[in-house]
Amino acid sequence: MSLAAAQGFLSPTGVEIAFLLVGIATLGAAVVTVTTKQLVHAALWLVVALGGLAVEYLLLTAEFVAWVQVLIYVGSVVVLLLFGLMLTKAPIGRSPDADSGNRPAALVVALAAAAALVWVVVDAFRTAWIDLDGPAQGSTKVSGTILFRHWVLPFEALSVLLLAALVGAIVLSRKDRTTDREGQR
Amino acid sequence: MTTPTLAVLVPLLPFLGSAAGLLLGRTAPGFVRPLAVLPTVAAFALAVLVAVRQGGGKAIDAATQLTPTGSVPIDLALHLDGFAALAAVLVGLVASCVQIYSTGYLRGDPRYPSYAALISLFTSAMLLVVYSGDLMVLLVGWEIMGICSYFLVGHYWETPEARAASLKAFLVTKLGDVPFLIGLFALAADAGTFRITGILGAVAAGGIDHPTLVALLLLAGVAGKSAQFPLHTWLPDAMAGPTPVSALIHAATMVAAGVYFVARLLPVFAASAAAMTVLAVMAAVTMVGSGLAALAQDDIKRVLAYSTIGQLGYMSGALAVGDRGAAVFHLLSHGAFKALLFLAAGVIIHAAGTNSLAAMSRMRGLTKRVPDAYWTMTVALLALAAIPPFAGFFSKEAVLVAAEHTALGDRDVAPAGAGWIVLVAGMVTALLTAAYATRLWLLAFRGRGAEAPGLHQAPDPARAGETPSRQPLVMNAVLWVLAVPSLAFGLTVGPIDDWFDGHALTPTVTTAVLGTGIALVGGLVTYATWRHTTAMAARFPLGAVAPHPQEEPAVSQAEVIAPDPADPGRLLLGPLHRHAAAGFHLDAVYSALFVRPVRAAASLVSFLDREVVETYVRGAGSGTNLLGWAVRRAQTGNVQTYLSALLAGSVVLAIAAVLVAAGA
Amino acid sequence: MHLAYPAVLAVLLFCTGLYGVLARRNAILVLMSVELMLNAVNLNLVAFDVWLRDALHAGQALTLFTIAIAAAEIGIGLAIVLMVYRNRGTSDIDKLRDNAETAGPDDAGPDEKAEATA
Numbered sequence: 001m002s003l004a005a006a007q008g009f010l011s012p013t014g015v016e017i018a019f020l021l022v023g024i025a026t027l028g029a030a031v032v033t034v035t036t037k038q039l040v041h042a043a044l045w046l047v048v049a050l051g052g053l054a055v056e057y058l059l060l061t062a063e064f065v066a067w068v069q070v071l072i073y074v075g076s077v078v079v080l081l082l083f084g085l086m087l088t089k090a091p092i093g094r095s096p097d098a099d100s101g102n103r104p105a106a107l108v109v110a111l112a113a114a115a116a117l118v119w120v121v122v123d124a125f126r127t128a129w130i131d132l133d134g135p136a137q138g139s140t141k142v143s144g145t146i147l148f149r150h151w152v153l154p155f156e157a158l159s160v161l162l163l164a165a166l167v168g169a170i171v172l173s174r175k176d177r178t179t180d181r182e183g184q185r
Numbered sequence: 186m187t188t189p190t191l192a193v194l195v196p197l198l199p200f201l202g203s204a205a206g207l208l209l210g211r212t213a214p215g216f217v218r219p220l221a222v223l224p225t226v227a228a229f230a231l232a233v234l235v236a237v238r239q240g241g242g243k244a245i246d247a248a249t250q251l252t253p254t255g256s257v258p259i260d261l262a263l264h265l266d267g268f269a270a271l272a273a274v275l276v277g278l279v280a281s282c283v284q285i286y287s288t289g290y291l292r293g294d295p296r297y298p299s300y301a302a303l304i305s306l307f308t309s310a311m312l313l314v315v316y317s318g319d320l321m322v323l324l325v326g327w328e329i330m331g332i333c334s335y336f337l338v339g340h341y342w343e344t345p346e347a348r349a350a351s352l353k354a355f356l357v358t359k360l361g362d363v364p365f366l367i368g369l370f371a372l373a374a375d376a377g378t379f380r381i382t383g384i385l386g387a388v389a390a391g392g393i394d395h396p397t398l399v400a401l402l403l404l405a406g407v408a409g410k411s412a413q414f415p416l417h418t419w420l421p422d423a424m425a426g427p428t429p430v431s432a433l434i435h436a437a438t439m440v441a442a443g444v445y446f447v448a449r450l451l452p453v454f455a456a457s458a459a460a461m462t463v464l465a466v467m468a469a470v471t472m473v474g475s476g477l478a479a480l481a482q483d484d485i486k487r488v489l490a491y492s493t494i495g496q497l498g499y500m501s502g503a504l505a506v507g508d509r510g511a512a513v514f515h516l517l518s519h520g521a522f523k524a525l526l527f528l529a530a531g532v533i534i535h536a537a538g539t540n541s542l543a544a545m546s547r548m549r550g551l552t553k554r555v556p557d558a559y560w561t562m563t564v565a566l567l568a569l570a571a572i573p574p575f576a577g578f579f580s581k582e583a584v585l586v587a588a589e590h591t592a593l594g595d596r597d598v599a600p601a602g603a604g605w606i607v608l609v610a611g612m613v614t615a616l617l618t619a620a621y622a623t624r625l626w627l628l629a630f631r632g633r634g635a636e637a638p639g640l641h642q643a644p645d646p647a648r649a650g651e652t653p654s655r656q657p658l659v660m661n662a663v664l665w666v667l668a669v670p671s672l673a674f675g676l677t678v679g680p681i682d683d684w685f686d687g688h689a690l691t692p693t694v695t696t697a698v699l700g701t702g703i704a705l706v707g708g709l710v711t712y713a714t715w716r717h718t719t720a721m722a723a724r725f726p727l728g729a730v731a732p733h734p735q736e737e738p739a740v741s742q743a744e745v746i747a748p749d750p751a752d753p754g755r756l757l758l759g760p761l762h763r764h765a766a767a768g769f770h771l772d773a774v775y776s777a778l779f780v781r782p783v784r785a786a787a788s789l790v791s792f793l794d795r796e797v798v799e800t801y802v803r804g805a806g807s808g809t810n811l812l813g814w815a816v817r818r819a820q821t822g823n824v825q826t827y828l829s830a831l832l833a834g835s836v837v838l839a840i841a842a843v844l845v846a847a848g849a
Numbered sequence: 850m851h852l853a854y855p856a857v858l859a860v861l862l863f864c865t866g867l868y869g870v871l872a873r874r875n876a877i878l879v880l881m882s883v884e885l886m887l888n889a890v891n892l893n894l895v896a897f898d899v900w901l902r903d904a905l906h907a908g909q910a911l912t913l914f915t916i917a918i919a920a921a922e923i924g925i926g927l928a929i930v931l932m933v934y935r936n937r938g939t940s941d942i943d944k945l946r947d948n949a950e951t952a953g954p955d956d957a958g959p960d961e962k963a964e965a966t967a
Contacts, residue, residue: 009851009853015850016850016851016854019850019854019855020854023854023855023858026858026862027858027861027862027865030862030865030866030885031865033865033869033881033882033885034865034866034868034869034872034873034878034881034882034885039875039877039878042878042881046881046884046885049862049885049888050884050888053862053888053891053892056855056858056892057892057895059850060850060855060895060896060899061899062895062898062899062909062912064909065891065895065909065912065913065916068913068916069891069916072916072917072919072920073884073888073916076920077884077919077920077923080923080924080927081877081880081923081927083927084877084880084927084930084931085877087934088875088876088877088930088931088934088940090875090877097941098873098874098875098878099872099873099874100823100825100872100873100874100941100943101943102823102825102826102829102872102943103871103872105826105829105833105871106825106829106867106868106870106871106872107868107872108833109829109832109833109836109867109868109871110864110865110867110868110871111864112833112836112840113832113836113863113864113867114860114861114864116836116839116840116843117860117863117864118861119843120843121853121856121857121860122853122856122857125852125853125856126853128851128852128853128900129850129851129852130850130851130852130896130899130900131902132850132899137898137899137902137906137909138895138898138899138906138909142906143906143909143910143913146905146906146909146910147910147913150905150910151905151910154910154914155914158914158917158918161917161918162917162920162921165921165924165925166921166924168925168928169924169925169927169928170928172925172928172929172931172932173927173928173931173932175935817950820948820949820950821946821949822945822946822947822948822950823946823949824942824945825870825871825872825942825943828870828871829871832867832871
């Protein structure tokens, strides 16, 4: 922490430069995700943003989280979203009504929230310094150790949650006979 | 049992009978008649016993105090003197007759149980007034009579005129009762007690500071109860009640209460010459006005009602000249013959199927139909017209003698002017009384024309229940019972003055000759006019009479009088007839003086309520509506809108919190 | 590395997701925006975990849990969206207005017509 005073913002280290560049790319991809008129493109831009985040995790020495991010988010969630788009017959190409009429309000709220949060965060952590030296803190070994030594009970509970979600999703999306007949009417 | 104990039982018995009748009226209809008749008759017997024991001697006083009541004690007190004993006998007699008569008159009436119970309660209240030795206890009976008269006059509450009449009776008597109450308090404050003996002692000692004020306030209540000008207007309308109720109210109870009250407290009134003069003027106006009005009425019961007002005027006149013996004497004889008149009129109305004298004058054979009523009514009318030797002659002469003595200065209880006023008015009224009595008799019993209609025809569907196909025996028996005192009560004039203050009540030659002569003149003139008008009317075709007998009395009367040329009253009164028939438009005056201002005030209040108060109410309602509308506008159903608002609020709160933290 | 870099990046990503949630019409795009917000939080968790050198690595563990929960959430969410789409023929959020307050029978509001037809 005492190092923070010595490290100014005007003399970034190599890691910081990399983080900054990847962060800009990630943010850009996220902005495009929420603003693009093409729905499928939005999902693909989301892949970019999530992948950028995985790189940021790596830069923060959290290897395991980074790989999980890639596997789960980029691998499965985005695929799920694409399936969802497909199943709801989302239009391919530009759809002019991708944004609702709530957009100005959303913009105001988002900008106000961003301004307030950035101000608060910068004000609070201006001098905080992350020491990335030493052994990696998020290696697979470390993560596995703490996960199965200290966090095993929440881990097991989470598996039950996942099971419940699985069952719930099946029940919800199953084509019921009666609803099916009503749907085809 | 001691005499006070017996006297306590006299009002108590009808009260218990009334309570039992009200309780058992629905569950045990078989007990209703015994419960109505027996306590009243027993009370009558006890009242006679009390009168015999008291014997006109020294007044018996008994009192007990239930609970301390502050600076001015209120006792349950009895004050039994000759007046009280005799008045109680009269009340008991008339009430017993009315109860017995009602069993026949109202048989089949679905509301007979409550009716009989109210009659008993009424009787009990009057007996309480008569015997009470404490003004507060007297007031209790006084007010119970007021409310009972309201219920009884409104017995046929299906008809609008009965409802209006009962309300009118209640309101007009209450109009007098308010100053009466204030007068009672002023009197008690001066005398320091509500006991009558105490008050009379205070008066004798000159302890009353404002005798004129107190007397005038009390007179207002008396005028209301005893139907004296100008508060008499409720009495003719009270004819909407059943005939026995009219008999009870007019003869013995309600209207007598006022006169009796003044008689009890006469020294209080006598202490103020102004009050006596006011009383005399009131009595004179009442007498003459009611005599004229009675001559013009068509409804037989209204004739009797106005005659009651006139006879009460005589009593007030006697009180105005300070002779309460004469007043109560006239009260007693009038009670007997007026009860008889009303009960007989009830029988006649049954038989004729109409109240209208004009209609009766077109009927032949009414006398054969109801011979008992014919003979007893003749007796009663002779008594009313003060023809010797009937009861009314002696009592009326007693009044006139007292007035004459006062006018000539032989008595100095009242101012001489009051004596002259009463004397002259009494003479004029004697003439008028004889005239309307004769007219009533001629029109009712000397009718010519078609045969009287069948008895099975009910005059009014609402009263079908009271119309028996044959006159019940009890009704006729009661008439003869009452005919005896009407005929012979006057003969007791010699011994009876011992019961009162001791002044001789026997007639003197001057007034007797003068009064009887005037009465005869009145009767003969009416007869002559009647001969003339019937001869004239014989030349006219007889039109339909009383086309709407079930209408309001004033309406049917106006319809009947206009085409009836056989009425001697029209010729006698001349242009005055129209005004007299309407009671000299006093109701219109009241309407202009009280009813219309009150209605105007009421409409003002309702306007304020509608336009001012309700504006606030409506404003509150529409304000809430507006807010609700605005809030509902926000409920668009769009989740994103909700979320935007929620997050915007969160951001604002967070910024505020940060600013506060930074500021602190 | 300055803590401010990942923290600010997380804030910006979060607000971008916020904007997407509020402004997007398609329910699936809204879900994507929710994923962005979740990832911003994850970034925060990891950064602070590294900064604090937590012995239990609570931040990273919670990140893993969040990722798992997000996967479950996206599964359920998509199932719901599919069912809505199947029942209604649309997955546009601003067309799902069954909870809107309709004008009452005794209402005299001036714009009730416009509101009801919106």
